[in-house]
Every structure is written in structure tokens, then in C-alpha cells.
Amino acid sequence: MPQSHAPKRKAVESPQHIRKKPRVDGPATEFRTVSASVVLSLPPVFAARYREGAEEMLDSMVMRYQPALGGVVLAHQNLRFLSSAGRIKSDNPFAVVNVGFDATVWRPEIGMRLTGNVSLSSPDHVSLLVHRTFNVSIPRHHIPTENWEFEYGPAENDPEYGTKPEGEAPVEGQEGEEPADRGQWIHSVTAEPLGGRKGRLEFTVVGLTIANNMLSLVGSLQPDPFSPRHVPQPAALSTAPVAVSDDEDDEPDEAEEKAESGSDDEDDEAAAVAAAARAEAERKEAKRRRKEEKAKEREEEEAKTAKTTKRKKTT
Incomplete structure (x- = not known):
């Protein structure tokens, strides 16, 4: 019987269709192997190749978080059909089958x-x-x-x-x-x-x-x-009431307020510039110390190599 060459259709089953079977857990580890079952709707293109269609649909769950399994599916194996025949309802040409499988899941937990x-x-x-x-x-x-x-x-x-x-080697596992x-x-x-x-x-x-x-x-x-x-705390807002005096003589002169505000801004700016200068000086000093340490290590290594070479020539 000739097979249909229609394009393959992929579908991802909704997580609520996955049922995880209870299993006795061993020691806490981030990798788990769980037995699960899922209801799949296989397109007509897989009418003669149910296993291939089920494998393809399970492949679509790999490297995705599945809430029913509580982790990311890394691989699946031991595919098995839980019923001897699929179900076709009304005029829907999709075959509904129950499938069981074993999944390897990456499932880290709080506190690990x-x-x-x-x-x-x-x-x-x-x-x-x-x-x-x-x-x-x-x-x-x-x-x-x-x-x-x-x-x-x-x-x-x-x-x-x-x-x-x-002479400095790049960090392992990092590029660029x-x-x-x-x-x-x-x-x-x-x-x-x-x-x-x-x-x-x-x-x-x-x-x-x-x-x-x-x-x-x-x-x-x-x-x-x-x-x-x-736990980061949100910035607290001041709720203290502001006292307002009805006596106009007690209110500061507008020019004095501007002068005081300008003075405060200048002080803050000067303090910020000084702090930035100190931070830059500390950074340069730390960099200079590290360069000196690396240069000293290279000199010691070169001296050791020269001594070894001289000893070999003497012998």
C-alpha cells in the first residue's frame, strides 16, 4: 500500500495530558528518571507508522520544561503503547493513543x-x-x-x-x-x-x-x-508631616534658600567627584599590584627554566 508523502505535522501535547507514575525517589539529585504516560493525537500521515509519529511528538518535548514532570525533559526511552488500538472520534481523522515512556528529567530543587x-x-x-x-x-x-x-x-x-x-592563557570554557x-x-x-x-x-x-x-x-x-x-527591601517613603508656620517672619528668604540649595549641591558634587577619584585610584593600584605579581611569577618561572637548562648543559 503506497504511503502518503504529505508534510509531517508536529504537535506538542499540553502538559495536563502527561501523567507521571509514582516512583520511590532515591537520594536527592538534579537528574531524575521518571515513568510517565501521555495522550497523543497522531495525524493521518502516521496511519501506518504509529511508533514513528509517537517518537516525533515526544521529541518535541525535549529541552522544554514540563510542569507535570516538574523539570526539563532531556531524553526519553522505552516507548510503549498502553492500548492495542487507537481511537478515532467522529469526523476527526487523528488517532488518539495512550503512550507510556521513561523520561530523563533535569529537576533541581530549592536548597540544592x-x-x-x-x-x-x-x-x-x-x-x-x-x-x-x-x-x-x-x-x-x-x-x-x-x-x-x-x-x-x-x-x-x-x-x-x-x-x-x-603569556597569560585564556580562561577555560570562555571565548571572545x-x-x-x-x-x-x-x-x-x-x-x-x-x-x-x-x-x-x-x-x-x-x-x-x-x-x-x-x-x-x-x-x-x-x-x-x-x-x-x-531579601531586598523597598525604599522607605517618609510619612512625617510637614509643619507649616503662619508667621511670615519665620519663613526663610527666597534668596537664602537658593543659596543654601546651591551650596548643598556643590558639596554633594565635590563629594561624588572625590569618591570617584578614590575608587579610580584604588582600581589602578589593584591592577598595578596584580601586574607586579604576574611579572614576578614570570621572572621566577624564567629563572627556574634557565637554571634547569644550565644544569642539563653541565651534565
């Missing part, structure tokens, strides 16, 4: 400790990639700022922008622009970058974000990540 690679650093947050696939955001209030501080990278018009010290060029979080005492030279960082999962069938995580580096102290 995971590890990711630093992909972006900014004063407000740090972005990570877990398994080079899933996004993690660590907001500023979940970074211990008493130990870590953000170091701004050189501006684009800075002669040092985009340059890299001679170096994180230090955009700025990075460093230890306030040792100046060691957050995540070390390899950019590997362990964090605690404190939140899950689901959007467009994609799952991303919110992480924390705090030793007590669930403490109320690490």
Missing part, C-alpha cells in the same frame, strides 16, 4: 548545591551556566559584599581595553571578550576573581524561574541563603 561556570559579571548580578546549558542568576544581595567587591574593567577608550598580558574586560567580582583582600581562574562557582538554589517553557535558576553565595536579611 550546584556548580556552574561564570559567564557574565556585573555590579548587580553574576550569571552562570550549569552544564553549559541552563542559566543561573545570582543577584547582588545574594553575594557576600563584605568579602567580595566589583572591579570595573577599563573603558572602551582606555588604551588597555582589550589587551591581555603576554575576557570577563575582566567587562569587570569582575574580586576578593577584597586577595584580589582573586570570583570562581577562581577557571570560573567554576558553587551556589545554593534559592529560586526557580519558568518562562516560555524554559527553566532558569536563582542562586545564592551567602552562607545562610534563606535568611530574611538577604
Whole structure:
């Protein structure tokens, strides 16, 4: 019997049609294998190839968050039909079948400790990639700022922008622009970058974000990540009543108010300029110290290499 060559039609089953069978859970892990069943409507093009059609529809769920499974489907296997025949209702040519399968699911939970690679650093947050696939955001209030501080990278018009010290190897797993060029979080005492030279960082999962069938995580580096102290508080608005005097003699002269306001603005501007100058000086001093340390390390390495070469020539 000739087969139809009509274009294949893909369909994604709505999550409420997926039924997860109960299974005894083992130790807590981010990867789970669950047995599930789903109701599929197979198009007529798969009338003689039900298994192929079911496989194609299950493929459409891969790398998507499925609420019924509580995670992102990474793979499926052991496809089996739970009924011996499909059902066709009224004038609808689609065959309705019940299908069972085993799914491998990425299902992180609140409180888990995971590890990711630093992909972006900014004063407000740090972005990570877990398994080079899933996004993690660590907001500023979940970074211990008493130990870590953000170091701004050189501006684009800075002669040092985009340059890299001679002999310095690129960070593993990162391509293109170096994180230090955009700025990075460093230890306030040792100046060691957050995540070390390899950019590997362990964090605690404190939140899950689901959007467009994609799952991303919110992480924390705090030793007590669930403490109320690490919840951002909205700015408080002053509700104190303003006292108004009816005595015109007590009101300050308009010219005096302008003079005082101008003086305050000048003081604030001077303080801001001084603070910016101090921050720039501290940044340059930290950069100078790191360059000196790297130069010293290179000199020691060259001296060690020269000594080894001289010893070999002597023998």
C-alpha cells in the first residue's frame, strides 16, 4: 500500500495530558528518571507508522520544561503503547493513543548545591551556566559584599581595553571578550576573581524561574541563603508631616534658600567627584599590584627554566 508523502505535522501535547507514575525517589539529585504516560493525537500521515509519529511528538518535548514532570525533559526511552488500538472520534481523522515512556528529567530543587561556570559579571548580578546549558542568576544581595567587591574593567577608550598580558592563557570554557574586560567580582583582600581562574562557582538554589517553557535558576553565595536579611527591601517613603508656620517672619528668604540649595549641591558634587577619584585610584593600584605579581611569577618561572637548562648543559 503506497504511503502518503504529505508534510509531517508536529504537535506538542499540553502538559495536563502527561501523567507521571509514582516512583520511590532515591537520594536527592538534579537528574531524575521518571515513568510517565501521555495522550497523543497522531495525524493521518502516521496511519501506518504509529511508533514513528509517537517518537516525533515526544521529541518535541525535549529541552522544554514540563510542569507535570516538574523539570526539563532531556531524553526519553522505552516507548510503549498502553492500548492495542487507537481511537478515532467522529469526523476527526487523528488517532488518539495512550503512550507510556521513561523520561530523563533535569529537576533541581530549592536548597540544592550546584556548580556552574561564570559567564557574565556585573555590579548587580553574576550569571552562570550549569552544564553549559541552563542559566543561573545570582543577584547582588545574594553575594557576600563584605568579602567580595566589583572591579570595573577599563573603558572602551582606555588604551588597555582589550589587551591581555603576554603569556597569560585564556580562561577555560570562555571565548571572545575576557570577563575582566567587562569587570569582575574580586576578593577584597586577595584580589582573586570570583570562581577562581577557571570560573567554576558553587551556589545554593534559592529560586526557580519558568518562562516560555524554559527553566532558569536563582542562586545564592551567602552562607545562610534563606535568611530574611538577604531579601531586598523597598525604599522607605517618609510619612512625617510637614509643619507649616503662619508667621511670615519665620519663613526663610527666597534668596537664602537658593543659596543654601546651591551650596548643598556643590558639596554633594565635590563629594561624588572625590569618591570617584578614590575608587579610580584604588582600581589602578589593584591592577598595578596584580601586574607586579604576574611579572614576578614570570621572572621566577624564567629563572627556574634557565637554571634547569644550565644544569642539563653541565651534565
